[in-house]
Amino acid sequence: MLITWAxxxxxxxxxxxxxxxxxxxxxxPSGRFRVNANHKLIDVWLLALCAACxxxxxxxxxxxxxxxxxxxxxxxxxxxxxxxxxxxxLQDPAVQRRNRFDLDWTDAWRLDTGGPVDLDHDxxxxxxxxxxxxxxxxxxxxxxxxxxxxxxxxxxxxxxxLVSAVRLGGRLSGDFTFTLKR
Numbered sequence: 001m002l003i004t005w006a007x008x009x010x011x012x013x014x015x016x017x018x019x020x021x022x023x024x025x026x027x028x029p030s031g032r033f034r035v036n037a038n039h040k041l042i043d044v045w046l047l048a049l050c051a052a053c054x055x056x057x058x059x060x061x062x063x064x065x066x067x068x069x070x071x072x073x074x075x076x077x078x079x080x081x082x083x084x085x086x087x088x089x090l091q092d093p094a095v096q097r098r099n100r101f102d103l104d105w106t107d108a109w110r111l112d113t114g115g116p117v118d119l120d121h122d123x124x125x126x127x128x129x130x131x132x133x134x135x136x137x138x139x140x141x142x143x144x145x146x147x148x149x150x151x152x153x154x155x156x157x158x159x160x161x162l163v164s165a166v167r168l169g170g171r172l173s174g175d176f177t178f179t180l181k182r
Contacts (some may be wrong), residue, residue, distance in 0.1 A: 005145055006112040008131040012087060013108045015048050015059070017101035024052035026104065029086055033078045034058065041055065042067050044078055046089060059099045061089055091133055105134045113145045125181040133173040138164070143180065156180070 015027040025050035034045045042065055045058035061078075062070070077085045092100070096102060109132075128141060132145050142151045142162070156162035164178035 014104040019050040026051040135171040138168040
């Protein structure tokens with residue numbers, strides 16, 4: 001029996017980057033862009049607020065780009081402060097590298113199992129799908145989804161009754177499957 005679980009974001013993650021005013025390491029995306037045009041060149045920043053002091057920080061999205069090089073629908077989304085675009089840009093590796101930050105997904109996601117899991121079957125096949133690149137420990141997902149403790153999941157792995165093609169010990173942010181044998 002194949003069951004599909006989904007790891008979905010519930011809100012925007014925190015940005016892990018040092019505030020330039022205080023010593024805080026967390027910024028909250030404000031949900032707004034700053035678009036500045038200078039003649040035919042345009043700059044775009046994603047605004048973030050320090051979680052401790054509330055000071056605004058700018059995360060560079062576009063810098064000194066000619067207006068004609070930007071698609072009109074993207075420019076409209078920037079002017080409308082599109083929340084979907086904000087989520088996309090926060091997860092963009094190029095934006096993360098340029099601004100030297102990573103994301104803190106603590107309390108910003110949930111596991112949808114589609115209802116309670118019936119563990120009475122001899123073999124249970126589960127496909128876990130990620131709606132966003134959220135780094136999560138598979139052992140935690142399996143424990144939460146099946147209603148088991150993490151220690152019990154670890155015991156099932158060592159006994160060979162919980163198997164997967166991926167390593168279940170580290171963090172994953174991509175789709176995977178596992179099989180639970182009772």
